[in-house]
Amino acid sequence: MPxxxxAFFDADRTAEGAFPADAFAPDATVRDEGKAHAGRDAIAAWWQAAKAAYGHSSKPCEIAEEGGTTIVLGRVTGRFPGSPAMLSFAFRLHDxxxxxxxxxx
Structure with missing residues (x-):
């Protein structure tokens, strides 16, 4: 795993995980639950709000590479309907x- x-999954391992700022490019984007978050500050705010709302943790189960994208299937557990759920995390890396x-x- 890159x-x-x-680093993302290490931080997301627990409900209290701290935002892994150094893992993200300054101009990174995150799309989750139909919303886009751009830049480290916005992504950190999304991370903290999601942790507070859902108390979730995730564990990677499968990993694949497809056309420059690292796709991880992860088991996410927390305070949300349907927990635990298998979610897809599609990462594009640069530098x-x-x-x-x-x-x-």
Whole structure:
């Protein structure tokens, strides 16, 4: 698993995980629950709000590479309907950092 992706899942392992700022490029984007978050500050706010709302943790189960995208299937557990759920995390990396992340079912 690429180092920034591993850093993401290491931080997301617990409900209290701290935002892994160094894993993200300064101009990174995250798409989750139909919303886009651009830049580290916005992504950090999304991370903290999601942790507060859902108290979730995730564990990677499968990993694949497709056309420059690292796709991780992860088991996410928390305070939300349907927990635990298997979600797809699609990471695009640039210069050793996460440039884009899209989370979906």
């Amino acid at each position: 180092a920034p992706v591993q 050793g950092r996460i440039a884009a992340l899209e989370i979906g079912a």
